[in-house]
Amino acid sequence: xxxxxxxxxxxxxxxxxxxxxxxxxxxxxxxxxxDVDQGYSQRIFYFHVPIALTxxxxxAWGAVNAARYLWTGREDLDLKSYVPMHLGVIFGxxxxxxxxxxxxxxWGTWWDWGSRELNTFLIIxxxxxxYFMLRFSVEPGARRSRYSAVYALLGVGLIPxxxxxxxxxxxxxxxxxxxSNGVNMDGSMFFTxxxxxxxxxxxxxxxxxxxxxxxxxxxxxxxxxxxAREAA
Amino acid sequence: xxxxxxxxxxxxxxxxxxxxxEVVPSMAVFVGAAFVLFxxxxxxxxxxxxxxxxxxxxxxxxxxxxxxxxxxxxAHEREGRTWDGLLAAxxxxxxxxxxxxxxxxxxxxxxxxxxxPAFWLFFLQEHAGPSYPxxxxxxxxxxxxxACLGSLLAGLASxxxxxxxxxxxxxxxxxxxxxxxxxRVTTDTIPPQTGGFDTLGRLGFLAxxxxxxxxxxxxxxxYVVED
Numbered sequence: 001x002x003x004x005x006x007x008x009x010x011x012x013x014x015x016x017x018x019x020x021x022x023x024x025x026x027x028x029x030x031x032x033x034x035d036v037d038q039g040y041s042q043r044i045f046y047f048h049v050p051i052a053l054t055x056x057x058x059x060a061w062g063a064v065n066a067a068r069y070l071w072t073g074r075e076d077l078d079l080k081s082y083v084p085m086h087l088g089v090i091f092g093x094x095x096x097x098x099x100x101x102x103x104x105x106x107w108g109t110w111w112d113w114g115s116r117e118l119n120t121f122l123i124i125x126x127x128x129x130x131y132f133m134l135r136f137s138v139e140p141g142a143r144r145s146r147y148s149a150v151y152a153l154l155g156v157g158l159i160p161x162x163x164x165x166x167x168x169x170x171x172x173x174x175x176x177x178x179x180s181n182g183v184n185m186d187g188s189m190f191f192t193x194x195x196x197x198x199x200x201x202x203x204x205x206x207x208x209x210x211x212x213x214x215x216x217x218x219x220x221x222x223x224x225x226x227x228a229r230e231a232a
Numbered sequence: 233x234x235x236x237x238x239x240x241x242x243x244x245x246x247x248x249x250x251x252x253x254e255v256v257p258s259m260a261v262f263v264g265a266a267f268v269l270f271x272x273x274x275x276x277x278x279x280x281x282x283x284x285x286x287x288x289x290x291x292x293x294x295x296x297x298x299x300x301x302x303x304x305x306x307a308h309e310r311e312g313r314t315w316d317g318l319l320a321a322x323x324x325x326x327x328x329x330x331x332x333x334x335x336x337x338x339x340x341x342x343x344x345x346x347x348x349p350a351f352w353l354f355f356l357q358e359h360a361g362p363s364y365p366x367x368x369x370x371x372x373x374x375x376x377x378x379a380c381l382g383s384l385l386a387g388l389a390s391x392x393x394x395x396x397x398x399x400x401x402x403x404x405x406x407x408x409x410x411x412x413x414x415x416r417v418t419t420d421t422i423p424p425q426t427g428g429f430d431t432l433g434r435l436g437f438l439a440x441x442x443x444x445x446x447x448x449x450x451x452x453x454x455y456v457v458e459d
Contacts, residue, residue: 137392
């Protein structure tokens, strides 16, 4: 019964992600007007920023579950912490790639060391790559879960410090869209952005549910193999 | 009880180093060799990149020197199998982290007492002297940050097979905000640069970095220690 419910959730999330993604692509290419300054190429914004925000959400979700794991010691929370981190690195790679393409189109350079957001993201991305190095250096078990959770929580300290350090060390070049006094884009652009963000978040959710299901199946299979060996 | 235990643990680390002379001399030789290498790398006669490049090299060298020391941080306990004995002591486990942070800080400060004059001699001898209070404040604040986080990560890596490779990979992403800020503060101390209020803000950032990782180190070290 539980398995069926989980299967349904994953399928529903995948269908929602596919529908929202189709809507987002249609809005981006056929509805939203081109930006006055950057022209047609600015449309990459509707992919780049939602992917970046989804990455931050996944890392935050992973860190919350890491903290819950250390607090409660519940084994399933380790997997619930690892899977968002894993997806976060995939979305993070996409953020760096789309950011790099946008930088090339807008500023004529593939990477700009003066861009606060790109550089902050690069630091955070390096941190999460190190998380995987640590996780796969430890044998599966309680120690791996504990070490991974500790390192994931250190990231909670690193992210705001990186944002602050890059801000106080460098000059701004990256376009600022979200200001403290409101959003710097018109209604149709903001609507398209919201749909694109919802599409990326639902895509991440569906990938999370599918990967969790796969990992749980792996665990059950390993359990069955152990039982079969013992019985033999 | 806690203060006495902390003093005893720091004293133990210092005595082990005093008798073995393993960590501090290796760090000192490493940082000296790194300065020579960087000097030749940046041009033997003319310094390419000017003072900004030099201060950048200084902080990169400091971070790598700290890693040399941290890689041996829990080696004695591991090789001598004394960790279990230490854990049996009736003290808060976070105290082990605090003691290792103190000893790492002292080792790093001792190496820098030699390395900083050498740096000035190799890279900036034609400049007037730096603003000493700001430079010392920056170095000490950065050392606290390196020691707080480094001790936690060294503890994490110490029981793993690939610890020598893993520790730099785990630590270096955290060192980027610290190096970014410390380089700016150090550049501000060299005449005719004057940072003023900005420098104070950057020193404040280093203090914030120390506070964040001191709190996280204190809270998380018990999960790093083997049962």
